[in-house]
Amino acid sequence: MRQSSLVVIANRLPLDDSAAPDGACEWRRSPGGLASALHAILEQTPATWVGWAGGVGPAPALPDLGSLRLRPVSLTEEELRGYYEGFANSTLWPLYHDAVQQPTFDRGWWETYRAVNQRFAEAAAEVAEPGAAVWVQDYHLQLVPAMLRELRPDLLIGFFLHVPFPPPELYMQLPRRVELLRGMLGADLVGFQREQAAHNVAQLAKKLLEVEATDHAIIVDGRTVRTGAFPVSIDMAEMRALATRPDVVTQARQLRHDLGQPKRVLLSVDRLDWTKGIEHRLTAYRELLRDGFVKVRDTVMVQVAVPSRERVESYRGLRDRIEGEVGRINGEFGRVGEPAIHYLNQPFARAELAALYQTADVMVVTPLRDGMNLVAKEFVAAREDGTGALVLSEFAGAAAELPQAFLVNPHDVDGLKDTLLRAMEADSADLTARMTAMRQHLAGHDIMAWARAYLTALDHTGSLAERLPPLSGRR
Numbered sequence: 001m002r003q004s005s006l007v008v009i010a011n012r013l014p015l016d017d018s019a020a021p022d023g024a025c026e027w028r029r030s031p032g033g034l035a036s037a038l039h040a041i042l043e044q045t046p047a048t049w050v051g052w053a054g055g056v057g058p059a060p061a062l063p064d065l066g067s068l069r070l071r072p073v074s075l076t077e078e079e080l081r082g083y084y085e086g087f088a089n090s091t092l093w094p095l096y097h098d099a100v101q102q103p104t105f106d107r108g109w110w111e112t113y114r115a116v117n118q119r120f121a122e123a124a125a126e127v128a129e130p131g132a133a134v135w136v137q138d139y140h141l142q143l144v145p146a147m148l149r150e151l152r153p154d155l156l157i158g159f160f161l162h163v164p165f166p167p168p169e170l171y172m173q174l175p176r177r178v179e180l181l182r183g184m185l186g187a188d189l190v191g192f193q194r195e196q197a198a199h200n201v202a203q204l205a206k207k208l209l210e211v212e213a214t215d216h217a218i219i220v221d222g223r224t225v226r227t228g229a230f231p232v233s234i235d236m237a238e239m240r241a242l243a244t245r246p247d248v249v250t251q252a253r254q255l256r257h258d259l260g261q262p263k264r265v266l267l268s269v270d271r272l273d274w275t276k277g278i279e280h281r282l283t284a285y286r287e288l289l290r291d292g293f294v295k296v297r298d299t300v301m302v303q304v305a306v307p308s309r310e311r312v313e314s315y316r317g318l319r320d321r322i323e324g325e326v327g328r329i330n331g332e333f334g335r336v337g338e339p340a341i342h343y344l345n346q347p348f349a350r351a352e353l354a355a356l357y358q359t360a361d362v363m364v365v366t367p368l369r370d371g372m373n374l375v376a377k378e379f380v381a382a383r384e385d386g387t388g389a390l391v392l393s394e395f396a397g398a399a400a401e402l403p404q405a406f407l408v409n410p411h412d413v414d415g416l417k418d419t420l421l422r423a424m425e426a427d428s429a430d431l432t433a434r435m436t437a438m439r440q441h442l443a444g445h446d447i448m449a450w451a452r453a454y455l456t457a458l459d460h461t462g463s464l465a466e467r468l469p470p471l472s473g474r475r
């Protein structure tokens with residue numbers, strides 16, 4: 001078994017067995033912030049990525065992707081239900097997102113979640129060189145840091161949570177709250193999107209584990225676990241390069257033409273998830289149409305909603321409701337050949353997304369709660385000419401970094417309507433000033449800066465500096 005000095009463990013590999021019908025292996029850019037972020041860092045990096053390859057049954061044999069090795073972890077049908085669809089996405093995901101959807105506490109799922117976490121930990125233990133750094137990602141694998149420490153005390157273990165960490169009063173609802181907290185604190189460094197999360201964890205550690213804790217360090221079993229905020233970002237260079245490619249510029253022009261050359265294009269791009277605030281947004285837009293503030297011929301809304309977690313009941317219900325509402329809005333306000341909303345329930349290639357971002361006058365990113373939201377940052381990166389307005393939820397992690405956006409509380413439909421109108425009517429000098437400031441921020445805070453900041457903090461003594469590719473390597 002070949003071993004690596006950097007091992008990343010995430011629920012998903014960046015491709016699955018269905019992506020290679022002819023035996024060839026390619027990156028499958030799964031929609032989702034985690035895959036987008038890690039893809040940018042690990043492409044062409046001598047590291048190993050441990051993850052689920054999609055599907056059920058024995059893990060497929062996967063060739064390397066350039067210098068990146070893939071180590072698939074298998075799941076049975078029952079494990080997929082209990083671990084991924086159940087505990088990860090029906091218990092932790094809603095609870096960590098402010099319980100905007102009621103979390104389900106099904107006692108049957110816990111044992112499966114624990115067993116699958118153990119399998120991931122064992123797979124990582126096999127492929128990590130002595131003294132290697134192992135970077136565990138996200139809520140699917142919250143028990144892995146402690147399990148890995150048990151198996152391989154020689155490793156430097158990092159954990160990064162891509163989603164929000166909830167306030168203590170919500171976390172306290174979790175039936176397995178102590179095990180989950182201990183699991184995460186098996187790491188040497190626990191990273192979050194926001195400082196508030198580190199504060200919440202410190203409060204919980206004091207209360208539940210009765211240990212010493214500050215917002216930056218927690219003492220567990222005589223070990224110091226460091227904590228902190230490392231806001232994740234995007235591959236700014238990739239998006240800028242895409243956005244200036246002549247075929248993408250032509251495609252953006254063509255899209256605008258196909259949309260009927262309206263005065264304004266509003267765009268939203270989300271995974272079809274109830275955290276993304278799609279229903280609130282549609283309500284606001286319907287009322288703007290109803291009250292005559294927006295006219296179909298002048299303004300077009302494009303809603304991209306990529307399918308996600310489709311076997312989970314609450315996601316199926318959401319899709320039905322959204323499609324019903326889009327149908328109602330188009331039925332009531334659309335004209336022949338001129339729908340009020342263009343709804344696209346499909347994945348897009350990166351270049352197509354870049355063209356869509358360029359086509360938009362107003363990008364509407366209004367999640368009810370979101371760890372970061374990379375779509376907002378991708379839109380800014382794609383606006384090389386400094387035009388365009390970003391309407392951004394205060395409840396997205398990105399809002400802390402992009403205060404020049406039109407910030408909005410998406411729960412307040414009247415406020416959302418006002419903000420949409422303000423963004424639509426803003427003058428170009430104001431928009432350019434806002435966009436320029438946001439682009440400057442992102443230029444200094446891209447995905448490589450994120451990886452470097454996290455890995456430097458993980459390896460704070462510098463013992464692994466020469467062996468950690470994103471620190472010693474490219475760009």
Ligand code: ADP
Pocket residue numbers: 030031032033034036269270271304305306346347348349353372373374375376378
């Ligand atoms: P989340 O992690 O909750 O899905 P983010 O906004 O942080 O939310 O990340 C979403 C990522 O998925 C972005 O990189 C975005 O470009 C990508 N994405 C969103 N919609 C699509 C789509 N229809 N096709 C392909 N990629 C998509």
Ligand code: F6P
Pocket residue numbers: 011012031032033034035138162163308309
């Ligand atoms: O960014 C949060 C996240 O859960 C990632 O871990 C994941 O890649 C993404 O959303 C998409 O979700 P899923 O892997 O369930 O399709």
